[in-house]
Amino acid sequence: MTFNRSFLFIATSIAFGLSACSSDQQVTDPVADGNLPNPISNIIRDFAPMPDGREWGATAGIDIGPDGHIWAYDRCGAIELLDPGCEIRSDIDAVFKINRHSGEIMTSFGAGLFVVPHGLHVDSDGNVWVTDWQNNDAGTKGHQVFKFSPEGEVLLRLGQAGVPGEGPDYLNEPNDVITGPNGDIYVADGHSGQYGGELEGKTGRIVRYDSDGNYLMEWGEIGGDPGDFRTGHALAWDSQGRLFVADRGNHRIQIFDADGNYVDSYYQFGRISGLFITDDDTLYTIDSESDPERHPDWVRGIRIGNVNEDRVTAFIPPHDTGDFYGAAGEGIAVDADGNIFVAEGPNSRVAAMGGITKYEP
DSSP: OHHHHHHHHHHHHHHTTOSOOOTTTTOOOTTTTSOSOOOOSEEESSOSOOGGGOOOOOOOOEEEOTTSOEEEEOOTTOOSTTOOHHHHTTTSOOEEEEOTTTOOEEEEEOTTTOSSEEEEEEOTTSOEEEEEOSOOTTSSSOSEEEEEOTTOOEEEEESOTTOOOOSTTOOSSEEEEEEOTTSOEEEEEOSGGGGOSOOTTOOOEEEEEOTTSOEEEEEOOBSSSTTOBSOEEEEEEOTTSOEEEEEGGGTEEEEEOTTOOEEEEEOTTOSEEEEEEOTTOEEEEEEOOOSTTTSTTOOOEEEEEETTSSOEEEEEOOBOOSSSSOBOOSEEEEOTTOOEEEEOOHHHHHTTOOSEEEEEO
């Protein structure tokens, strides 16, 4: 069973300390002394209530559309990471447009298409891209990227439904997707590489396609060297046309040009699940996973800096759980007014923090 096998990888990693180590081992958490400013004045939890009494499950994908409103998905009520909620509850929508001011659900779609949605991106034309991270037991869904029109029409699919693999025609646990400045498509592929253990059949790569979905190139493998990945969990572009990759299992951001040439790595931003870059090149990252096993002595939460240096200049603490590490979401997006929207992932959703949290400056 696909989900049991993946759970075994995670459990083995935690039990035997197999989570990947990287060259940031000597880097200390820049927020540890508590001296960084917190730019937030108000927090609204459960910002976007579902209609008809439906409750949010976990989510990790969130972005801002061209009109300034929010797009996010819900794992169809599933709270645990490996719960195939959208396969089980295939009659309910998974993708939502949310009014950034009121939290009202403006439109929804995507019923019956996903197993476990993971990454979400809205392009400059308002099209919505979503990755489906796992496959169902029947092998008919998952390991794909969907491109939707703003109304929910499926315009493009990447990968083979329900079939994980390597090479030009397949994807294997795709984490995130983003379109480049020229319209090319970039997919961060390979979720399980951060867990250690047997690496056979896993990937750690960025796959590039043209705007029609034709394979162009790829780079990276599972590892800690520059250009390699242990779960490239999220993607963002800066104003210089550089691609920022949240290399979560290596506790770093890696930076590339559009052709995959390595530029730099940043280590001050934590074990990053999500990142977002605003038009003025402010870099927002969110750490949802730091804990004693995976990233000791680093606090979860939102770190803020600039794309041009490996330095955190502001910090938003995690939700208070009474534990040093706290609870934080996985996805992050920032609107033109500086409001921060967080998609509460499995760790924070289990702590009953709700689907979307809005942080107001």
